[in-house]
């Protein structure tokens with residue numbers, strides 16, 4: 628599989644903030660291949676979110692380059708970057724940013740209506756298909772106040788997928804969920820990855836990372852280690868062994 632996303636010598640320092648002048652990213656090099664499922668781990672403040680936002684064009688790095696689908700996006704204008712994010716990238720966050728005065732269904736389809744790449748009929752049927760696969764079809768007409776945290780995160784995933792992105796970025800996508808619901812959300816993300824969508828997420832949770840294929844470890848703004856677990860295979864039922872392998876590895880890195 629080819630490279631989808633590549634960072635070269637990516638550095639970022641924030642102009643102001645608690646660590647004035649300190650580099651949040653230090654010459655990070657990373658290649659994300661099409662179809663990969665990656666977790667970024669590391670201590671608090673090590674630069675995981677900064678990496679995710681710099682890779683996705685949500686924020687600009689101070690130096691270095693980001694290439695997406697063979698095109699260098701670091702020099703894109705804000706407008707072009709926002710079009711790229713709308714059309715080719717999906718985002719899932721810890722805190723679910725759904726609009727209060729819209730139904731779950733309308734929240735899911737809104738960005739696709741704006742992107743205008745497909746007819747509303749196609750978008751609606753895609754939204755229903757994703758809602759069915761995510762187990763929330765019966766909530767389509769409900770307001771977001773009528774759904775649980777796990778159901779809202781499923782809706783947020785459907786929303787992230789609605790424009791059929793090439794990559795989905797997740798910043799602690801299970802961070803606000805209990806562990807059973809977090810496991811279900813990860814199984815859903817694994818299915819999405821199985822069907823070809825590349826996924827890169829940031830997590831503190833070993834159980835979450837153990838369901839991904841490659842785990843990167845960040846320390847003080849640098850990617851210092853990685854572990855390949857390979858794709859999760861449901862029939863193998865080796866979830867516990869993967870978690871143990873990862874726990875041992877993280878302990879050896881001091882986390």
Ligand SMILES: Nc1ncnc2c1ncn2[C@@H]1O[C@H](COP(=O)(O)OP(=O)(O)OP(=O)(O)O)[C@@H](O)[C@H]1O
Pocket residue numbers: 641642643644645646651669670671672673674675676677678
């Ligand atoms: N908007 C900002 N302005 C100034 N400094 C920032 C900003 N965002 C992050 N930082 C600093 O950059 C460094 C990396 O932060 P970042 O949020 O990327 O780490 P993280 O590994 O995602 O942390 P956590 O696990 O706690 O979310 C930290 O020192 C942080 O204080």
